[in-house]
Amino acid sequence: MTPPRGTGAGDRFERPIATVDVVVFTLDGGELRVALYERRSEPFVGSLALPGGYVHVDADADLDGAARRVLRDKADLRWGHLEQLATFSGVERDPRGWSLSAAYLAVVPVAELVGAPNLHLVSPTSSSAGRRLPFDHGAIVAAGLDRLRSKSVYSTLPTFLVESPFTIAELRDVYQLVLGVDRLDLAGFRKKILDVGAVEPVAGELRTGAHRPAQLYRRTIGDVAVFDRTI
Amino acid sequence: MTPPRGTGAGDRFERPIATVDVVVFTLDGGELRVALYERRSEPFVGSLALPGGYVHVDADADLDGAARRVLRDKADLRWGHLEQLATFSGVERDPRGWSLSAAYLAVVPVAELVGAPNLHLVSPTSSSAGRRLPFDHGAIVAAGLDRLRSKSVYSTLPTFLVESPFTIAELRDVYQLVLGVDRLDLAGFRKKILDVGAVEPVAGELRTGAHRPAQLYRRTIGDVAVFDRTI
DNA sequence: CGAATAGTGTCTATAAGACACTATATA
DNA sequence: TATATAGTGTCTTATAGACACTATTCG
Numbered sequence: 001m002t003p004p005r006g007t008g009a010g011d012r013f014e015r016p017i018a019t020v021d022v023v024v025f026t027l028d029g030g031e032l033r034v035a036l037y038e039r040r041s042e043p044f045v046g047s048l049a050l051p052g053g054y055v056h057v058d059a060d061a062d063l064d065g066a067a068r069r070v071l072r073d074k075a076d077l078r079w080g081h082l083e084q085l086a087t088f089s090g091v092e093r094d095p096r097g098w099s100l101s102a103a104y105l106a107v108v109p110v111a112e113l114v115g116a117p118n119l120h121l122v123s124p125t126s127s128s129a130g131r132r133l134p135f136d137h138g139a140i141v142a143a144g145l146d147r148l149r150s151k152s153v154y155s156t157l158p159t160f161l162v163e164s165p166f167t168i169a170e171l172r173d174v175y176q177l178v179l180g181v182d183r184l185d186l187a188g189f190r191k192k193i194l195d196v197g198a199v200e201p202v203a204g205e206l207r208t209g210a211h212r213p214a215q216l217y218r219r220t221i222g223d224v225a226v227f228d229r230t231i
Numbered sequence: 232m233t234p235p236r237g238t239g240a241g242d243r244f245e246r247p248i249a250t251v252d253v254v255v256f257t258l259d260g261g262e263l264r265v266a267l268y269e270r271r272s273e274p275f276v277g278s279l280a281l282p283g284g285y286v287h288v289d290a291d292a293d294l295d296g297a298a299r300r301v302l303r304d305k306a307d308l309r310w311g312h313l314e315q316l317a318t319f320s321g322v323e324r325d326p327r328g329w330s331l332s333a334a335y336l337a338v339v340p341v342a343e344l345v346g347a348p349n350l351h352l353v354s355p356t357s358s359s360a361g362r363r364l365p366f367d368h369g370a371i372v373a374a375g376l377d378r379l380r381s382k383s384v385y386s387t388l389p390t391f392l393v394e395s396p397f398t399i400a401e402l403r404d405v406y407q408l409v410l411g412v413d414r415l416d417l418a419g420f421r422k423k424i425l426d427v428g429a430v431e432p433v434a435g436e437l438r439t440g441a442h443r444p445a446q447l448y449r450r451t452i453g454d455v456a457v458f459d460r461t462i
Numbered sequence: 463c464g465a466a467t468a469g470t471g472t473c474t475a476t477a478a479g480a481c482a483c484t485a486t487a488t489a
Numbered sequence: 490t491a492t493a494t495a496g497t498g499t500c501t502t503a504t505a506g507a508c509a510c511t512a513t514t515c516g
Contacts, residue, residue, distance in 0.1 A: 013285040015246040018331060054244040055320075057329035062321035087318045087333050089286075090293035098288035100249060100333070102318050169468075185506060190469075192505095211467040212513035229460070229505085400495075419479060421496075442494040443486035460478085 016089070017099035020066045021052030021137065023085065023144030024075060024106040026113060026121065027161045032177060033121035034141055035113060036133075037074055043095050044134035048120055050141070051075050052101065067104040076116040080108030081160040081224065085143055093136045103140045105147050107160040152178045156198040156225045164218035165202045168193060171217075175231060189231070198225035247320070248330035251297045252283030252368065254316065254375030255306060255337040257344060257352065258392045263408060264352035265372055266344060267364075268305055274326050275365035279351055281372070282306050283332065298335040307347040311339030312391040312455065316374055324367045334371045336378050338391040383409045387429040387456045396433045396447035399424060406462060420462070429456035 024035035036048040051074040053066075060066040063084070071077040082104055089100035113119060124145050133141065151157045158174045159166075172189045176182070193199055199217045206213035255266035267279040282305040284297075291297040294315070302308040313335055320331035344350060355376050364372065382388045389405045390397075403420045407413070424430055430448045437444035 014288050016249050016286055016288050018247050018249060055247055055329075055331070057245050057247050057322070063318060063331060064320075084317055086315055087294060089295075089333070091288070098286075100286075100294060102320070102331070167468085185508085186468085187470075187508085188506060208514085209467070210515045211465075212469080214468055398495085416479060416481085417495085418481085418497075422478095437487095439487080440494070441488040442492075443496080445495055 017094060017096060018055040019052055019099065019101045020055060020063060020070055020104060021050040021088075021101045021135075021140055022067055022071055022082075022104045022106050023050060023141055024071070024077070024080075024108060024113070025124070025144065025148055025161065026108050026110045027174065027177070028110045028121045030177070032124060032161075033110075034124040034144070035075055035116075036120045036122055037116075037118050038120070039134070047134045048122070049134050050137045051119075055102075063102045064104075067102070067106075071106060074116075075113060075119055077106070077108060077112055079112055080106050081157065082106045085140070085147055088136055088140060090136075101135075101140070103143065105144045107148065107157060109161065109163040111163050149178060149180075151224070153230050154227050156193070156196065156219075159198065159219050160224075165216035166218075167207060167214040167216060169214060171199075179231070184231070192227060192231055196225045196227055248325060248327060249286040250283055250330065250332045251286060251294060251301055251335060252281040252319075252332045252366075252371055253298055253302055253313075253335045253337050254281060254372055255302070255308070255311075255339060255344070256355070256375065256379055256392065257339050257341045258405065258408070259341045259352045261408070263355060263392075264341075265355040265375070266306055266347075267351045267353055268347075268349050269351070270365070278365045279353070280365050281368045282350075286333075294333045295335075298333070298337075302337060305347075306344060306350055308337070308339060308343055310343055311337050312388065313337045316371070316378055319367055319371060321367075332366075332371070334374065336375045338379065338388060340392065340394040342394050380409060380411075382455070384461050385458050387424070387427065387450075390429065390450050391455075395449035397449075398438060398445040398447060400445060402430075402448075410462070415462070423458060423462055427456045427458055 026033055026035065035051065037051050039045050039047050039049050051070055053070050053074070055063065055066045056069070060069060064082070067082060085103040085105045087100055087102045091098045093099055113121070124141055132138070148157065152175060158178050159171065161174055162170065168190050169186060171193065172184050172186055175189070176184050198219060198221060200220045202216045202218055207216060257264055257266065266282065268282050270276055270278050270280050282301055284301050284305070286294065286297045287300070291300060295313070298313060316334040316336045318331055318333045322329045324330060355372050363369070379388065383406060389409050390402065392405055393401065399421050400417060402424065403415055403417055406420070407415050429450060429452060431451045433447045433449055438447060
C-alpha cells in the first residue's frame with residue numbers, strides 16, 4: 001500500500017489530482033460554439049483547452065464553487081446556466097498523474113463572454129472530433145454536447161443560449177440548430193414554449209421587418225423548465 | 232496560496248480527499264432496499280453508511296474501477312448495473328477535511344448480495360429521511376433514488392432489480408413499486424417491454440399456480456434499453 | 463395590393479389507455 | 490365448472506403534427 005502522504009489529516013492514501021473543467025456553450029454567428037482558452041501553464045502550454053483548474057480547498061466551498069471561480073477567472077463569466085456533467089478520471093488522462101476532473105456544463109448567451117481575452121469560440125464537433133484537445137477534453141466536450149442535445153429535447157435549456165429579449169421564431173431556430181432538425185412547426189413550437197410557462201412577453205415591445213412584427217419574450221424563471229413530452 | 236503539498240508531482244495545491252460511494256438498490260421482501268454496511272473505521276465507526284472508500288491511485292484505473300473494487304470488497308458484489316451518479320463535495324461533508332465523493336448507482340438482484348456479512352438492507356426513504364446517515368450519505372441516497380425513479384419511467388433499468396427468469400407480471404409489479412403507481416395496465420406494459428426488445432422468453436419454461444402459467448423471460452442485453460416515450 | 467412573417471384555429475393520423483375477450487391452469 | 494391469472498385484440502380518447510386561415514407590416 002501507499003505510505004502516508006499529503007495533508008496530515010490522518011488518511012493513509014495518496015490523493016489524486018482534483019480539477020474542474022467547464023464546457024461552456026454559446027451561440028455565435030448562428031452556430032453553436034464551445035469556449036476554449038489558450039493554456040498558460042504546463043502541461044500543454046499554448047494548446048486550446050477547456051477552462052478549468054485545480055480545486056482550491058482553501059478558496060472553494062465545493063465543486064460548484066470551484067467551477068464558478070474558474071468561469072469568473074478564465075472567462076470573466078458571472079451569469080448563465082451551470083450544472084454538473086460527470087466526473088472524468090484515470091491514471092492516463094493527465095501526464096502529471098492519477099487525476100479526476102469534475103466536468104460542468106455551462107450554457108450562456110454570447111454577450112456574457114465579451115471581455116474575455118484569450119478565449120476562442122470553436123465548433124464543438126470540430127473540437128471533439130477533428131481538432132485534438134489536450135487531456136480527455138475531447139471526450140468531455142462530447143459529453144457536454146450530448147447533455148445539451150438530450151436536455152434540449154424536453155426542456156427550455158436552449159433559452160440560455162440566447163440574449164433576452166427574443167422572438168419565438170428566433171428561439172425555434174436555436175432549437176433547430178441544437179437538435180439538428182429541419183423544420184420545427186412554428187405553431188406547435190409556440191404552444192409548447194408558452195404552455196410550459198418559462199417565457200413571458202416583454203410588455204409592448206416589438207421588432208421590425210418588411211412584415212408583421214413579432215412579440216418579444218424573456219425567460220421568466222432562472223431555472224430550466226421541463227416539458228411533458230418532447231419539443 | 233497553499234504551500235506545496237502532496238505527491239511531489241509538481242502542482243502547488245493541497246489536494247482534497249477523494250472517495251467513491253455507491254448506492255446499491257435491490258428488492259427484498261417485496262420492498263425497495265438500499266445496502267448499507269457498518270463502518271469499521273473512523274470517522275463514524277459503528278454507524279451504518281454507504282459502501283465506499285478512498286480512491287486508490289495505485290490500484291484503481293479510474294473511478295469506475297474504484298467503485299467496482301469497493302463493491303467487491305465491501306459487498307462481495309461482482310455483477311449488476313453500475314453508473315456514475317454525481318460527485319458530492321465540500322469542506323463540511325467530512326470531518327477529516329475538504330472532500331469529494333464520486334457517487335455511483337448500482338442496481339442488482341438481491342441474490343447477488345448474499346454472503347456479504349455486515350451488510351444491511353434498509354428502506355431508502357427511511358434511511359435518507361428518518362434515519363441519520365453519516366457524511367452527506369442521506370443526500371446521496373436521495374439522489375440515487377431520484378435517478379432510479381426517473382430512469383425507470385423511460386428505461387428497462389428496473390429489470391436489474393429482479394433475478395432472471397421472471398414473468399412480465401412480476402416485472403410490472405417491480406415497476407409499480409419503484410414508480411409508486413397503482414395499476415399499470417398489464418397489456419400495455421407487455422407491449423412496451425417486448426417491443427423494446429430488452430427481454431426474451433426462456434425457451435419452454437413456465438411457472439405454476441391455480442391458473443394459466445406464465446411465460447418466463449430474461450434480459451437479452453447487458454445494458455439498459457430506452458423506450459420511445461414513457462412506460 | 464403583393465409579399466413575407468406572426469400568430470390562431472382546426473383537422474387528422476397516431477398512439478396510449480381502457481377494457482373486452484380468449485387461453486389455460488387448479489380445485 | 491368456477492376462478493384466477495396470462496395473453497391478445499380492439500375501441501376510444503388524447504394529442505402532436507400538418508396545415509389552413511387570419512393579422513400586420515413594408516414596399
